[in-house]
Amino acid sequence: MQKTILTALVLFLTASWTPLAAQNGSDDGSHTHEPQADTLDLDLLAVPIQKQLLPLTNPMLSGIAAGDSLGPETPPERRPLDDFQKDVMVRVADIYRMQVNAIDAQVNDNPLEAEEQLTRALNSMQGLLEDYPEVQDDRRFAELYRSLMTEYRSFYGIEEPANEAEGEIFAIQDELFSGEDDWMNDSYSLPEDITTPRTEVPLVQNEQVNRTLLYYTMRVPEVMETWLERSEKYFPMMRRIFREEGVPTELVHLAMIESGLNPNARSWAAAVGMWQFIGATGRMYGLEANWWMDERRDPEKATRAAARHLRDLHNIWGDWHLAMANYNISPRGLKRAIRAAGEEDYWAAYPFLPRETRNYVPGFIAATMVAMNPTEFGFQEEYEGEPYDYEVMEVDPLMPLEALAEAAGITTEQLEEYNPELLRWATPPGRKYPLKLPVGARQTLASNYDQIPQEERSRNVTMHTVSRGENLGYIANRYGTTVRSLFETNENLSSTIHPGQKIVVPLPPGGSGEIAANRPSNQGRSSAPSTRQQRSAPANSAAMNYTVKSGDTIGHIAEWYDVRSFEIRGWNNTSNTIHVGQDLTVYVPEGQQAYYRQVNSMSYDRKQQIEREQRSGTNVVQAYMDSSEGEAETIRYQVKANDTLSEIAINFGISVDQLKRLNNLSGNRIFEGQTLRINQPN
Numbered sequence: 001m002q003k004t005i006l007t008a009l010v011l012f013l014t015a016s017w018t019p020l021a022a023q024n025g026s027d028d029g030s031h032t033h034e035p036q037a038d039t040l041d042l043d044l045l046a047v048p049i050q051k052q053l054l055p056l057t058n059p060m061l062s063g064i065a066a067g068d069s070l071g072p073e074t075p076p077e078r079r080p081l082d083d084f085q086k087d088v089m090v091r092v093a094d095i096y097r098m099q100v101n102a103i104d105a106q107v108n109d110n111p112l113e114a115e116e117q118l119t120r121a122l123n124s125m126q127g128l129l130e131d132y133p134e135v136q137d138d139r140r141f142a143e144l145y146r147s148l149m150t151e152y153r154s155f156y157g158i159e160e161p162a163n164e165a166e167g168e169i170f171a172i173q174d175e176l177f178s179g180e181d182d183w184m185n186d187s188y189s190l191p192e193d194i195t196t197p198r199t200e201v202p203l204v205q206n207e208q209v210n211r212t213l214l215y216y217t218m219r220v221p222e223v224m225e226t227w228l229e230r231s232e233k234y235f236p237m238m239r240r241i242f243r244e245e246g247v248p249t250e251l252v253h254l255a256m257i258e259s260g261l262n263p264n265a266r267s268w269a270a271a272v273g274m275w276q277f278i279g280a281t282g283r284m285y286g287l288e289a290n291w292w293m294d295e296r297r298d299p300e301k302a303t304r305a306a307a308r309h310l311r312d313l314h315n316i317w318g319d320w321h322l323a324m325a326n327y328n329i330s331p332r333g334l335k336r337a338i339r340a341a342g343e344e345d346y347w348a349a350y351p352f353l354p355r356e357t358r359n360y361v362p363g364f365i366a367a368t369m370v371a372m373n374p375t376e377f378g379f380q381e382e383y384e385g386e387p388y389d390y391e392v393m394e395v396d397p398l399m400p401l402e403a404l405a406e407a408a409g410i411t412t413e414q415l416e417e418y419n420p421e422l423l424r425w426a427t428p429p430g431r432k433y434p435l436k437l438p439v440g441a442r443q444t445l446a447s448n449y450d451q452i453p454q455e456e457r458s459r460n461v462t463m464h465t466v467s468r469g470e471n472l473g474y475i476a477n478r479y480g481t482t483v484r485s486l487f488e489t490n491e492n493l494s495s496t497i498h499p500g501q502k503i504v505v506p507l508p509p510g511g512s513g514e515i516a517a518n519r520p521s522n523q524g525r526s527s528a529p530s531t532r533q534q535r536s537a538p539a540n541s542a543a544m545n546y547t548v549k550s551g552d553t554i555g556h557i558a559e560w561y562d563v564r565s566f567e568i569r570g571w572n573n574t575s576n577t578i579h580v581g582q583d584l585t586v587y588v589p590e591g592q593q594a595y596y597r598q599v600n601s602m603s604y605d606r607k608q609q610i611e612r613e614q615r616s617g618t619n620v621v622q623a624y625m626d627s628s629e630g631e632a633e634t635i636r637y638q639v640k641a642n643d644t645l646s647e648i649a650i651n652f653g654i655s656v657d658q659l660k661r662l663n664n665l666s667g668n669r670i671f672e673g674q675t676l677r678i679n680q681p682n
Helices: 002-024 083-107 111-131 133-137 139-155 169-176 207-219 221-244 249-259 279-284 299-317 320-328 331-341 346-352 360-372 401-408 412-418 442-451 472-478 483-489 554-560 565-572 604-615 620-627 645-652 656-662
Strands: 391-395 433-437 461-465 502-506 541-547 583-589 632-638 675-681
Touching (some): 083 111, 083 139, 207 360, 221 299, 279 299, 331 554, 472 483, 483 502, 645 656
Antiparallel strands (some): 541 583, 632 675
16 A cells, blocks of 8 residues: 555656646745645645636636636746746756655665665755755745655654744744734834944944834844843853954844844754854854754854854955845855846845845844844843853763763753753764863762763664664664665664564764864864865766956856856865965866866856856757767766766766667666666767
8 A cells, every 4th residue: 555655656746846846936035935844735736727627607717707708818927037046946856856766766665775865855955955045935945845854754754843943033034024014013113313333334224124123122022132131141252253253243143133042043944053054054164063963053163153154255245234145145146136236235136135135134233233222222231141151071972961961960951051062862972072061060070970880871883672663764863874874784684674673773973073162173273264075076077177267256167167166165175265366176077078178268258158058048068069070979888876867967968868869768767787878079
């Protein structure tokens, strides 16, 4: 029965994801459809019934009398898709295909392939979110997220809702950013002659800022009061770090509208911590994140990373309002708004920004004005609260937090509050861990540390006894490992398991380096931009050298070589800041070197002209390859594990349709060891 349902779902998704995209249309960012990870609403995938097929008495056609002519359908006017929308649609389609492959693998009792496809799909979805943070407002992306997370939770046997937003800030954002003013009351009014403090970041007061001021002070004053209370704890530490990093200290108020100064805040799209870092940006600024810990939740480390990130953005734009906007939106999204405005100014670009980014700078200005003049808005001058402070003691890896808290004379909840980056029951494996403790508790822990029984200290593997209803996916997820690791650790393990069976489970490793107490663990103590992990070259690729010219940006170069900005940053261990004369390495598909070798010597205008041609639908690379001298050379490629037709086609610079025609393939299925014919120019 289960196989029958899964098979039907494969066919359903294969047939339906294209009509879904067609129905949703382009999203201008003016509406947000929050995904509900619990269920997949199949009604959204239904194909609309044409009006001509409905009886004239149908209430949907009220006002049309029997015999009246319906007349020709007048479709709504649709704007042409821009490059951002096309890129999102292509990548969404690819992720849906991976999900279908995962379901197909489950039908065929292949959990390893299912896990591989799900992992690829999740990584691709995260990559899309990292490239375009504003895609969170896209209805199509919200549906993809809901569908894929439903499949992920089903495969791993996860009962509780996945990735629910955590923190009061997100309900505030939903109402404030909606653009509706139903909450506005006639009695709401601002103080006259508001004092605007002198700051390095301009605190412009306009209609948008005034609306936000009214919301914070009249609609949700209890929320603003909570933020002011938290600021007593965190702002002294944050201002110190911003001064050390050479960033205006008033920018600490940005954390109010990012998270409400909540270290445990988490958006539905997996932005985490007080500064709401997504995974890629957090890694870029040295924040360690693995199954055991996530330094994006550490108030001090995340603040250091945020200060450096804001400073880098200001170096790019030369304007703090634009730097803040770029903190919230992708560089490409911000440039698109600036081009539409015809002026490199946040307020000029304001109407062309997604709704969240439109409200971002006004939100910062309003929060800063209230926090710097609380009494003018009816709040107290000061609130009770101890500044953020702690003591540190290095403890062994895999030490249970409950045992450590007891030995320190505090509760486990207190220990977790001082170490919000710790995600599991114990300290991470690997090296010693710098545990943060309330002032005065270090000595107590040191006195009792050696008395913690050895049997309470964890090991790198554990033994799991299978219970009724469990499967390998559920067990792997519970311990933060993979189904593949379970097969590698247990000889003769079958995909069918039974209650009472013993399975050896390897626990996931921690970070690869030493964990720091008060700075991002993956970067040095210098205040320079962080060192990034070197990104490996893709399979079947060739290295190209590009020398940076005047006016170039990472985004431009990525477009010219048909790669992504984060890939160039990773390949070259660099940030978005590049300089004229700098040499960058870019990887392109094997067989297309002849085309991409020209890019380095082309003029800027010529490169932009080619980019415009590509955006209009012309396959410039293929046209060049087709016109190259010499006849096509036929090569043979043996399919490897986890290969897909689209990946092979991309790597060899041909289309999927060409690849299928050359090999008489009717569908997209290929298998390991299969030999494919591929035509390439000499």
